[in-house]
Amino acid sequence: MSRTKIAKVWQLQEAKNKLSAVVEEATRSGPQVISRRGVEAAVVLSFADYSRLVKPKRGLVQFLMGSPLRGSGLDLSRSKDTGRDVDL
Numbered sequence: 001m002s003r004t005k006i007a008k009v010w011q012l013q014e015a016k017n018k019l020s021a022v023v024e025e026a027t028r029s030g031p032q033v034i035s036r037r038g039v040e041a042a043v044v045l046s047f048a049d050y051s052r053l054v055k056p057k058r059g060l061v062q063f064l065m066g067s068p069l070r071g072s073g074l075d076l077s078r079s080k081d082t083g084r085d086v087d088l
Contacts (some may be wrong), residue, residue: 022044026049061076
């Protein structure tokens with residue numbers, strides 16, 4: 001489930017006083033913004049959201065090799081052809 005909606009903006013002092021509530025909201029509702037002097041300064045994420053952000057990305061070949069269409073006959077080998085000769 002992808003959650004991108006920011007549930008609440010917390011003032012820094014309120015976030016300090018209610019850290020448990022900020023963490024609970026991040027886990028239940030998605031990222032929580034903390035503002036300092038009216039300016040958005042930080043975001044509290046659930047560990048699941050953080051893990052998705054730092055998860056290593058797969059390359060195109062790895063993606064296609066894991067695809068349900070893997071046996072479809074798509075040739076993923078690279079051509080050794082260097083192209084045509086051009087007189088300049």
